[in-house]
Amino acid sequence: MSQKVSWMSGQILWGSLKDSLLKFDPRYTVKNPVMFILYLCLAVTLLIAAFPAEFSDVAGGSLTRVDYVAISAILFLTMWFSFFSEALAEAQGKAQADSLKKMKTETRARLLKDGTTLEVNSDMLKAGDMIMIQAGDIVPDDGSIEKGAVMLDESMMTGESQLVLRESGGDKSSVLGGTRVASGEAIVKVTADPGETFLDRMIRLVEGAERQKTPNELALTVVLISLTIALLVVVVAIVPLARFYSISVDTGSLITLLVCLMPTTIGGLLPAIGVAGINRVTGINVVAKSGKAVExxxxxxxxxxxxxxxxxxGNRYASQFIPAPGKSMDELAAVAMYASAMDDTPEGRSVISFGKKLGYNIDEGRLEGSQAILFTPETRVSGTRMKDGLTYIKGSVDAVGTKCGRIPEPVRLQAENASRGGSTPLAVASDGDIVGLIVLKDLxxxxxxxxxxxxxxxxxxxxxxxxxxxxxxxxxxxxxxxxxxxxxxxxxxxxxxxxxxxxxxxxxxxxxxxxxxxxxxxxxxxxxxxxxxxxxxxxxxxxxxxDSDPTKLIEVVTIGKQLLITRGALTTFSVTNDVAKYFAILPAILASSIPAISLLNVMGLASPRSAIYSALIFNALAIPLLIPVAINGVKYRPVSASAMLRRNLLVYGAGGLVSSFIGIKLIDIIISGWGII
The missing domain is CATH 3.40.50.1000 (HAD superfamily/HAD-like)
Structure with missing residues (x-):
């Protein structure tokens, strides 16, 4: 899980090749409107190539059957490159899911029921069941420790080999199914039903089964659909205009114009960008429950x-006892330890341990029949009410002072000194009498x-x-x-x-x-x-x-910004490189009928047929060339939004414009110079 899965591995590449072919199913293609229009264009060119005589009135112009076969092949490759980019991102997620599935083995669980222990399969457990885990066990299900403490090996989940402590009574009581108990014993309350464990949800997420389009992605999709429909209307309108002015126009040329001016680059890469964003978050050991959260x-x-x-x-521990004026260390230690005797939190246990370290002990017999005073955010005190009526409490200085009437000034000053040093002082009292302070240290x-x-x-x-x-x-x-x-x-x-x-x-x-x-x-x-x-x-x-590292949010923020920037950068590239295609295809369509339009042939392309092929081929090749950008994301730098916008306009805006002019011209030189066209 913690190891980054490379999209360049042979297994992932081979799996992506196979999966991309399955995406040609029309039921899948219709989910991506840009690719669906491309799919329809492919169907039309294939029909014309297969039945040229039947469609001669529709096709018209000078393009031959061979041309329509070639155009169909290029359109097929354009779609396949798009599907391949998405399949590549999905395969990366599936590889991560496979590593997770290896943990989810069939394990046995010790179910505690009606005073007996039953051996059952882990898939029979449900939320609310009580189970026992011991050293050497694989934790069978997600849960919370109700009693006891264990050291867990979570390396299969996080990649971190250091053992972690999980114990009852604190905020570190949660255990995950699939981790291994290295030592200790505990009773765990199951918190997840079958199929709903944390590991199950992680697997479904990285496999893509639960991925939904984010609001930003949906908004961009609407823009792409609107742009595509507008272009479709414009291209279709050319047909009656051409007939009115007796201009000969090939159906293949019109399809090429539509395909090249549609935002096919971003339309083809958009799904891959979203999937790759989730994968990058998973790669840093953060599980996002939705793509929206990452965005x-x-x-x-x-x-x-x-x-x-x-x-x-997180684990505050007792580091010092400070007696109040007129109180002895012996008296403070005794009251502090009795007040903590029924406090089964790491903090309470640290007071007992610290007291014993100083050489003090308490009479366990006195605790029989006593009651715990539980800590609440409102009271902010905890302690023990002894069976003889005595009450020992510890808590925040203000809260204990409120219960006892007041805090002696020397004690308050000592508490302030401890607070200034970053420690947490707890006041200790016996039946309303302040006996001193416990100083807790948290690193x-x-x-x-x-x-x-x-x-x-x-x-x-x-x-x-x-x-x-x-x-x-x-x-x-x-x-x-x-x-x-x-x-x-x-x-x-x-x-x-x-x-x-x-x-x-x-x-x-x-x-x-x-x-x-x-x-x-x-x-x-x-x-x-x-x-x-x-x-x-x-x-x-x-x-x-x-990894339980709160500063991991920095990486999450970076990936979220990467996701937004990558989507914007590739959209900019897709729109600007359409300009060169316009100058390539429009003269090719109309130059024979309107000689003056040849002035738009600023690239000096060899022929109308060469222009059509060059623009189509460049349009197809742009997608695989940008797959690494879509998968890895545009590098984020902590600069202002305006500086970031200027940079992306320069790199991906101007870059898209220049690269398309250069790319189309180079392809024209190759196919015309080598006699391919």
Missing amino acids: TAGDIDVLILDKTGTLTM VKPGIKDRLAELRRIGIRTVMCTGDNRLTAAAIARETGVDDYVANAIPEDKLSIIKKEQALGKLVAMTGDGTNDAPALAQADVGLAMNSGTSAAKEAANMVDL
Whole structure:
């Protein structure tokens, strides 16, 4: 999956050759209006070539049966080159799908039902089932760990050989079907029905079964259809005009005029551009659920970033205990560990581990009959209510201060110092009495500042959302280089920020990994969920990064911009090179009847027949010559839109004009000089 599939490999090329021939089915061709008109033109020239006597009144002019056979062959090649470009892009996706299918083997699952363990096939599992996974198992289905912890080998999915931890109680509880359990044991709740696993959807997407035309692609298709219909009307209108003025016009010449002036180049390459865009995103280990998401990524203005697990490593761990004035380290350690005893999150477990590292232990017997005080975004505290009535809590300094009446000034100052350093202070209290602070440390991901600076250069504003207080948020913002930040944020805040930006006409993208990010990921124009995150986040987002690297959005944005630029560049090329074809074919059609029109033969083409062949051959060859551009995309550079427009007009506008004049003239020299015509 992580290996880029080359479109130049022999297997892909051979498969594309075979698949392209299947696309000549009229039921498929009608989906591409430009190619369908070309298909009808091919049918007409074939009929005239096969039955010249019956169609002599229709054909007219000086073109022979051999000419119509040759024109038919060139039209066939034009269509085939178009179908080949799309088949080539699709074959690349199928090769990626085949590598995914190798993971989706028939595996057995340990189904927990009615207090017993049953061995069943993985395809019998459904959402809501509880299964057990152990070291050496292939995870049979997508799910969320309800109890326990495992180390997973996801290299077959991401190409990354490093094992990853998945455990209950946090935002890293999600597991994917097809990955391998390296160590540990866990009970998993299945979250997908048969055929709807993450892997199933990935396979369908890269195979193209779920690809739909994007809004931009649909709009361009409408423009191409309108242009083609207008040209068709103009060409058909030539017939009665020619008869009225007693001008002899070949049907083959009219067909050549229509085919060469139609936007056949972009019409033929348009499907390949869209398919290749999806393939490029998949090639960087990002699964886009639709082509629209990739295209929209090229236009985003604002990126909302969740701090924990996105800008930072995600697992905050206890790094320091700071007793309140008059409290001992022994008392603080005991209260902190009891408050965390029933907190089955990485953060809670780190408090216990840190306390033991300092040499402290708690009486496990005291926990019998106690109740957990669960953390919520509203209360922002968690803890343990002991069976003897004592209550131990930990949480944000403000939230604990509200519950306890006030925070001692020395404790508040210590908390502010920790926040300024980028750490997260948690206040600890025993029955309303503040006993001190737990300082949590969360490391900023390496290289994140440079990646965000790159986003800024391409015009994307970054906003960090975090539940931390303003001091901690400001410290992390300085360290990461985000443009703006929102502190003390709850899930509703992220959602409101996105809606506010969208109300201003901005396109907004967001990365996240937690269940609390799901509403915002769903609201965002582009939602990129981390593979390490929860199932809810991945369901809500329209993209999932298998490498769990939030800065991957930079590559996604680049590919989205590439997709839009490539489509525009090849459209420009297709339109401008029609100018040379006009100067080649119109004199060829009318020069014998209207000698003055020969002045338009600025290229000095040898004869009307040579002009027709040269224009048709160049029109056909333009498609395969541009296939590498359609597949690989036009290189994106982080410059202004006006500079980009000037560059593309120069390279693909002027280039299309000049190359068509040169190409048609060279072909004319070859076929006339060698006596082919």
